[in-house]
Amino acid sequence: TVLSAFETGVLRLTLNRPDKLNAFNEEMHLALRAGFERAHSDDDVRAVLLTGAGRGFSAGQDLGDRDPHGGGTPNLGHTIETFYNPLLRLIRGLEKPVVCAVNGVAAGAGANIAFACDITLAARSARFIQAFAKIGLIPDSGGTWNLPRLVGEARAKALTLTAEPLDAETAASWGLIWRAVDDAALMDEAFALAARLAAGPTRGFGLTKRAIQAAATHSFDEQLDLERDLQREAGRSADYAEGVTAFLDKRKPEFKGR
Ligand code: LHQ
Structure with a gap:
C-alpha cells in the first residue's frame, strides 16, 4: 500500500x-x-x-x-x-x-x-x-x-x-x-x-525545522533564546566546519549530514 x-x-x-x-x-x-x-x-x-x-x-x-x-x-x-x-x-x-x-x-x-x-x-x-x-x-x-x-x-x-x-x-x-x-x-x-x-547540511535543516515550528508557541524572547541554543548546536556540526572551509576555499561544500 x-x-x-x-x-x-x-x-x-x-x-x-x-x-x-x-x-x-x-x-x-x-x-x-x-x-x-x-x-x-x-x-x-x-x-x-x-x-x-x-x-x-x-x-x-x-x-x-x-x-x-x-x-x-x-x-x-x-x-x-x-x-x-x-x-x-x-x-x-x-x-x-x-x-x-x-x-x-x-x-x-x-x-x-x-x-x-x-x-x-x-x-x-x-x-x-x-x-x-x-x-x-x-x-x-x-x-x-x-x-x-x-x-x-x-x-x-x-x-x-x-x-x-x-x-x-x-x-x-x-x-x-x-x-x-x-x-x-x-x-x-x-x-x-x-x-x-x-545533499545539504541535514543537522542544520533539522534544527531549522524545529526552530520554525517552535515559534508558534513562543514569545519573541523565548525564540531568541532557542535560536541561541540551536545555533550553538549547529555550530558544532561537521557540516558547519565544512561550509565555512568551502566558502573560504571558494569551492562547493560537501555536506555529510553530520
Ligand atoms: C474512496 C474515497 C474515500 C473510500 C474516493 N474512501 N473510497 C479521520 C478519522 C476517521 C474517520 C473519518 O475521517 C477522518 C479524516 C478524513 O479524511 S474525513 C474525509 C474523508 N474523505 C472524503 O470525504 C473524500 C471522499 N472522496 C471524494 O469526495 C471524491 O472521491 C474526491 C473529491 C476525492 C475525488 O472525486 P473524483 O475524482 O470524482 O473520484 P471518485 O469519487 O469517483 O473516486 C474514485 C474512486 O475512489 C471511487 O471508487 P469506485 O469504486 O467508485 O471507482 C471512490 O469511491 C473511491 N474513493 N475517496 N475517502
Whole structure:
C-alpha cells in the first residue's frame, strides 16, 4: 500500500491504493508510519519525498474501512489517536526535510497531511478539498492548527465550512503550499528538490525545522533564546566546519549530514 524507494539520500514514499485515490486504511497507515520511522532512524536517509500513485494524492480516510474497535457506535477519536496523530507527529518531528508532491486531488486528511509537510509542491491540476464538512466531521490531521496559521482564520473557516475545492495555483498564492508545477514536471522537480536537500547540511535543516515550528508557541524572547541554543548546536556540526572551509576555499561544500 506504500511503495518505498531509496535513491541519493532520498526516501521516496508513494501512497499506493490508486483505485481508492490512495484513501487511508489501517494497512496504509502502518506502512507509511514504518517509512517515516525508517527516515528517522536511518542516517543515510537525509530527505523524504511523499507522493501518491495514480490520479490522486490521497482522498483521506477510507470511508469504507470500518473501525473494528468502534463497537456499535463509531469511535473516530480512536482512529485519530491510533493512526493519524502519530503520523502527523512523525512528519513534524522528523528532523530532516519532508517534501510532498501532490500529484492529484488531496481531500480530507489527505490535504492536511500535505499541508503538514515541510515543502509541498502540487501539480497544477491538483485540487485541495477540506471534505470533512460534507460528512459532518471537523478537519483533522493538524488542519485546524495549520490552516489558520498558513492562510488566516477567514480563509481557514471558508475552506473548511464550504469544502469547496481549491486549485493548486491559489493554494500556492495563499501560502498553503510552496509552488504549483506543470503536471508533467511535478515528479522531476520534486525529486530534484528532495535530492538537493538530501545533499545539504541535514543537522542544520533539522534544527531549522524545529526552530520554525517552535515559534508558534513562543514569545519573541523565548525564540531568541532557542535560536541561541540551536545555533550553538549547529555550530558544532561537521557540516558547519565544512561550509565555512568551502566558502573560504571558494569551492562547493560537501555536506555529510553530520
Ligand atoms: C474512496 C474515497 C474515500 C473510500 C474516493 N474512501 N473510497 C479521520 C478519522 C476517521 C474517520 C473519518 O475521517 C477522518 C479524516 C478524513 O479524511 S474525513 C474525509 C474523508 N474523505 C472524503 O470525504 C473524500 C471522499 N472522496 C471524494 O469526495 C471524491 O472521491 C474526491 C473529491 C476525492 C475525488 O472525486 P473524483 O475524482 O470524482 O473520484 P471518485 O469519487 O469517483 O473516486 C474514485 C474512486 O475512489 C471511487 O471508487 P469506485 O469504486 O467508485 O471507482 C471512490 O469511491 C473511491 N474513493 N475517496 N475517502
